[in-house]
Amino acid sequence: MTTTVSSRADGPSIDSAYAWVRLGVSMLLSTIGGAGMWAVVVVLPAVQAEFGVDRAAASMPYTATMVGFAAGNMLVGRAIDRMGYWIPALVSAIALGAGFLLASLTSSIVAFSLVQGLLIGLGTSAIFGPLIADISHWFDRRRGVAVTAAASGSYLAGAVWPTVMPYVMQGEGWRFTYAAIGMFCLATMVPLVLMLRRGAPREATHGSPGSRP
Known part of the structure; x- marks a missing residue:
């Protein structure tokens, strides 16, 4: 514990300029990674038609995504408590991008649902609850604004x-759209996560001078 705190002593502090840069990166990361929660809703009619399933079966991918998202918030949150934010977030970003690519290749509603839950839902989880918790460590006076923005x-x-998405789907179909999202997520989210490698400031561990009891 002493080693961890000492390594943060010379880094950026709470409410610093870096904290605001980190907030901007976090918002961008969340906006891109949020595709994991919204894309499945957009493609469901096309997926239902292609796989020839009824509406109940077609809802499976969305359900699996939400279950994976809920479970991921707990699993990723626990990993972040041990390792800090960026390593679990990096794994999640890779899982998200790979999930879109794999989902574009599936041949059944069951396989599509499994990929949605195990990779896309789980991968998306790092950009909501865990990301909000991380950014809260970097602000004191404007913590409410920062958390809301994240x-x-x-x-x-x-x-x-x-x-x-509908514009791309009209010309190329849902599979191409999913693959394109996967490549875009990998190309953008990985560099953004790497920009968040700094650990929480020392004040976040001991309480900043201006914090209230």
Whole structure:
């Protein structure tokens, strides 16, 4: 514990300029990674038609995604408590991108649902609860604003992805769209996560001078 605290002593502090940069990166990461929660809703009609299943069976991928997302928040959160944010987030980003690529190759609703839950749902989890918890360590005076801003990324994703995806699907189909999202997530999220490698500031461990009991 002493070694961890000492290694943070010379780094950026709470409410520093770096904290605001980190918040901006976190919002962008959340907006991109939020595709994992919204993309499945957009492609479900096309998936249902291609696999020839009824509406009940077609809802399986969404259900699996939400179950994976819920379980991932707990698993990733626990990993972050032990290792810090960036390593679990990096694994999650890779899982998310790989999940979209694999889902584009599936041949049944069951396989599609499994990929959605085990990779996409789990991978998406790192950009919501765990990310909000991480950014809260970097702010004191503006903590409420920072936490709210970080949380807004996933809702911005709900405005961006369902707007963009139908245009791509009209010309290329849902499989191409999913594969393109997977490659885009890997190309953008991995570098963004690597920008968050710094551990929480020392004040977050002991309480900043301006914090209230």
